[in-house]
Amino acid sequence: MLTQQLLNGIAIGCMYALIALGYTLIFGVMRLIFFAQGEICMVGAFAALGILHFLGWREPGGYPVLIVALVAGVMGAVATGIVAERLAIRPLRRAARTKQLIASVGVSMILQNVVMLEVSTENISFPQLLPDAAWTLGTAIISPVQAFIIVCSVLLMLILQWLMRDTRTGLHIRAVAESVQTAELDGINVDRTVMLTFVIGSVLAGFAGVMMAAYDGIAKYNMGFLPGIKGFTAAILGGFGQPAGAMVGGLALGLAETLAAGYLSSAYKDLLAFAVLVLVLVVRPSGLVGKG
């Protein structure tokens, strides 16, 4: 039973980690908490849903269909991320941080309301894309969706690490994160770098959104809100501004939540998970992976 709970927790934790990475990267370059991250997830899920409906796929279509859905979801999320950055965040780059923060909350509300009013207020069932067949691991059962989420999340995180450490883009992002002025003096295009950060954050969020909808089997206009808050929590838990922290934080939160639901009380799982957060912050204000 513990193995099964750990698997459940890791799958959820991976999705939190992906969202948390978006928060952390954007915070790193802009010192901005971009609260619409959860809604970017939701838009990703709806973009995937849109393409599946458009192509008329409703029954298990296997991995190729899932890839198509993921690509559409990620593209939808990236487009939304770019538009949001361009229209709501960039004009406020030199304004006070609080104004950017409010603008990002505004973006989040706008996205929720657009989908609520234009698509549906109800749960929409998300087609089951992967077959039922599951693998057993001792007494635990691992479903294809769970396996896919875990494997892809790990891959994405490895790619992100390579991108940040070994590419020019990563270097620019790290430079802007260090100091905007110095980066500008070094001839780095700050606007472009910020935009790229939003693109990376949106890719991760879009991926998480599609996987969330596929995992739960439904999509709803407010599906991104709670995961958004939890992703933010995970970023804080791990130590804000550090990619490694976001991953650790996401997994820790997913596991805390699952173990609380499995061994204590399912109605109190959010309460217990957030109690863990408060505890960690009191004992280690810089987060699990934080320095100093």
Next chain:
Amino acid sequence: MFRKSLMLVVGAVAFILAVNGCGRKANEQGTIRIAAVAPTTGAQADVGQDLVNGIKLAVEEKNQKGGVLGKKIELVVFDDAADPKEAVSVAHKISSDSTIVGVVGHMNSGTTKPATPIYSEAGLPVVMPVPTNPEITKQGFSNLFRVPPTDLDQGTDVARYALDRLGKKRFAIIHDSTAYGQPLAEVVRTTIPKFGGQVVSFDGISEGDKDFRALLTKIRGSNPDALFFGGIYNEGGLIAKQAKELGLKVQFLAADGCFGDKFVEIAGTSATEGVIMSFIAPDEKISDATRTFAEKFRQKYGGIKAFAPLGYDSANILMNGIEKAGKPEKKAVIAALHSPDFRYSGVTGESHFEADGNNSRRTVYFFIVKDGKFRPV
């Protein structure tokens, strides 16, 4: 000059008042206004709209036959979005409108409970089409009339069905912590040991949760042979789906809140095969009355989703009450519905109200899901 224009103004004002007054009077004499409240937006809009359509059909038919007391019925539809806060504000809106003489609603127990004291204060007769929470009619109000059986009946019947007819012994129970799901689950929980069964787990979830794998994994460890869920189809469908995914081999049971195609849509056809569900209205093929209704409803609104027959009967009960009262006055309508000889025979059977407002007919119907369709058992 001054006097002349003053006269003109006074004349004009008098004229406007007269015209308006006449217009208003004509309107008041022309129609009788009743309110319908259900969640027509939000997560339960699908079945909420179905309920409203049932009410609409009843009103249209009545108006085609000449209305009530020689007047047409005017239906005013309100949306509570299945949200208790919204329900209270709707109840205030309806209560402050003196032209409304009766209410059909709400759909959820959780919205009906906070709204009923407001209607009671205003002396409005309320015919409740769907709410099954037993506490609603225990508040000591005289203006409430409940068409379906309560969860005391439904919960007991579900438990006995699983024990006696299906031979299940070990029960896991989950509820959605709402005014509907939790008391219903409590009734099931207390009934099972009385008839030789055992409750191996009892857990609450939060409405709106989507991932129940942790809870279901825990339940799998306690080895049940039946799983009862007290709640709505959104969570119920996901629980059925995830239980199957985790290899939990149990008989899934649920009640009226999960009834309808949305449950199958969310859970998927394979996860719902063999699910047993109790419901508060009969199958549409059970009698002439149900068949006629189903046919008329299909022509106008497509198929019945869940609560349309209950909406239809409830609206007719309210309109018959007005007819019996002889005048569209709230107090008289309440007295008429309470009178011992008030009887209404409709799609869901015969209705007659006891002193506390509950229906003396308490039939609970059972359905099994086969190939994604609900079939009576």
